[in-house]
Amino acid sequence: MTKEVSILPIQSVYSINNHMITATVLHEEPLVMKFDQVLNDEECQMFIDSAALRLTKSKLANKEESQIRTSSGMFFEENESPLIIEIENRISNLMHVPISHAEGLQVLHYEPGQEFKEHYDFFGASSPSSHNNRISTLIIYLNEVEEGGETTLPRLGITMKPVKGSAIYFEYFYNNEELNELTLHSGKPVIRGEKWVATQWMRKQRIREGY
């Protein structure tokens, strides 16, 4: 099989505006990477604090829980604050996709027993969103989970334990659909403690105006 081109050039360190992010390749095709120190402690806390207020509301408004995802979540507005802008820029540089292709950052909160069952992040061919489909994902861990809450890619044998400020990255914009389907993944149930993540999904084409 011929080698396909990945979106991300593989490096062991990415330097973004003097912010150094170290990287480990977990799998090459499809490309799966672990990044360390994507966010510092203060940035993680900012995400948790500002998301927490809004999660409470969305929980009340949406009592019906999804079968696949039992955590609660919220999206930040694009360009919502100077700190969100700085972090969105860092993420866009790291993922090598222009910020105009970035969805709003999503924060998820899991309590014990809550999980995100196996799924793909890209949309199926019958979904209206598939004409401008997602191409890559960055999941940033915002806290340490006492037990459980690992992200797994079962078809690649990858299990990632949440470490505050670190992230898992994978991409699924390959011509060979079989490679894309290897990115099936899940967030395992939290057993003890709680779990906070921020997820960035990138699209193939622009979805933001004004850039």
Ligand SMILES: O=C(O)CCC(=O)C(=O)O
């Ligand atoms: O929480 C996790 O580990 C997985 C999150 C996830 O799959 C997503 O946000 O798309």
Ligand SMILES: [Fe+2]
């Ligand atoms: Fe996902």
